[in-house]
Amino acid sequence: xxxxxxxxxxxxxxxxxxxxxxxxxxxxxxxxxxxxxxxxxxxxxxxxxxxxxxxxxxxxxxxxxxxxxxxxxxxxxxxxxxxxxxxxxxxxxxxxxxxxxxxxxxxxxxxxxxxxxxxxxxxxxxxxxxxxxxxxxxxxxxxxxxxxxxxxxxxxxxxxxxxxxxxxxxxxxxxxxxxxxxxxxxxxxxxxxxxxxxxxxxxxxxxxxxxxxxxxxxxxxxxxxxxxxxxxxxxxxxxxxxxxxxxxxxxxxxxxxxxxxxxxxxxxxxxxxxxxxxxxxxxxxxxxxxxxxxxxxxxxxxxxxxxxxxxxxxxxxxxxxxxxxxxxxxxxxxxxxxxxxxxxxxxxxxxxxxxxxxxxxxxxxxxxxxxxxxxxxxxxxxxxxxxxxxxxxxxxxxxxxxxxxxxxxxxxxxxxxxxxxxxxxxxxxxxxxxxx
Numbered sequence: 242x243x244x245x246x247x248x249x250x251x252x253x254x255x256x257x258x259x260x261x262x263x264x265x266x267x268x269x270x271x272x273x274x275x276x277x278x279x280x281x282x283x284x285x286x287x288x289x290x291x292x293x294x295x296x297x298x299x300x301x302x303x304x305x306x307x308x309x310x311x312x313x314x315x316x317x318x319x320x321x322x323x324x325x326x327x328x329x330x331x332x333x334x335x336x337x338x339x340x341x342x343x344x345x346x347x348x349x350x351x352x353x354x355x356x357x358x359x360x361x362x363x364x365x366x367x368x369x370x371x372x373x374x375x376x377x378x379x380x381x382x383x384x385x386x387x388x389x390x391x392x393x394x395x396x397x398x399x400x401x402x403x404x405x406x407x408x409x410x411x412x413x414x415x416x417x418x419x420x421x422x423x424x425x426x427x428x429x430x431x432x433x434x435x436x437x438x439x440x441x442x443x444x445x446x447x448x449x450x451x452x453x454x455x456x457x458x459x460x461x462x463x464x465x466x467x468x469x470x471x472x473x474x475x476x477x478x479x480x481x482x483x484x485x486x487x488x489x490x491x492x493x494x495x496x497x498x499x500x501x502x503x504x505x506x507x508x509x510x511x512x513x514x515x516x517x518x519x520x521x522x523x524x525x526x527x528x529x530x531x532x533x534x535x536x537x538x539x540x541x542x543x544x545x546x547x548x549x550x551x552x553x554x555x556x557x558x559x560x561x562x563x564x565x566x567x568x569x570x571x572x573x574x575x576x577x578x579x580x581x582x583x584x585x586x587x588x589x590x591x592x593x594x595x596x597x598x599x600x601x602x603x604x605x606x607x608x609x610x611x612x613x614x615x616x617x618x619x620x621x622x623x624x625x626x627x628x629x630x631x632x633x634x635x636x637x638x639x640x641x642x643x644x645x646x647x648x649x650x651x652x653x654x655x656x657x658x659x660x661x662x663x664x665x666x667x668x669x670x671x672x673x674x675x676x677x
Contacts, residue, residue, distance in 0.1 A: 242270040244452045246443035249279035250460045251517040255317035267376050267416045274421045276439040277359025289352040297343045308336045324373040331365045354431050360420035368418050378416040387424035400449030440498035448504035455512045462516035463525035466538045467673045482531035485621050488655045492619035493540035536622035536676050545615040551585040552607025568602045578648045616665040618658045638675030
């Protein structure tokens, strides 16, 4: 069985939703994971923010505007009166849920319920459309099998034990539709896998049922060797290893959710990145294999802050780094890059929520310098210890650009450079011209 995930733009209009059958083959066993219709999640975020601010009038207006869009949507999607009425009932129900939250104390729990409505709408409407045109399919509620633990990590064994019986109940069916992004947490409350989480859902389902392949369908033909929005002449990459894809996703390649690689990697399930607008394009295949002796791609991650801790006491002082890292751990702040010298350590973070508290605690160990508005440039390829010349080519390409930090050797697949964000475009273009 294959798992196919379609993003918001792939279901962004009734016409695009209908054209999914150009890709989905109802004769094959497939689980189709859908995101919310494009723009819906942003609208739901606004509704939640209005409720949180106590502005029920604004929330009611936003709900009405969004409902009007869906009223138009189903008129174009569903032609037969019987199925149009079913679609209307679905819309009425979900928007009653949204409006009903005005009567409750608004907490993060209610906010998660709001955010779940997008995927619940898109999947149910697609399920009704398939019924209208006579395509047998089963709607699988993700909230019945997607669950996270106390650390908000998805539980693959739970997916296996709860999804497998649902599939067995309908073993005469080939086509199953389910929601991306949404799940239940350890308390059984409605929760989610955060933005972009539909990729993650597809990979987790693939792992849970030991799928033959996971396909991520978006509006671009695979992962490119640079950011096509910034650099001209980029090309899709035919093949990547799981490790290379994970590096690129984490460091800025928006086509793939950073965590979605790991479940598939653990169970050795191939992942394909494909283009809904051009289904015949080759796309990118992600497996355990990697093309050797090659630089594959460049990605960039913005909104990076560099933190430098300098202390003469650091010299030969065992335990110094542990104490520094414990500060970041206490505030659940992840570190991207690390460089050290005898008297200083520099790290980068992308979450500055607790930067003030972190800086205050680090000041106990030495002087602390903060540099904001930086970008990590990540060059991914075959950077094994036995290789030579690749790092020199990278540095030669950007010798005219000031570098704040360099990270090399921590991975066989990655060389990372920290530059000022104002230099990002020049860095990406210079690297592309030199490396490709």
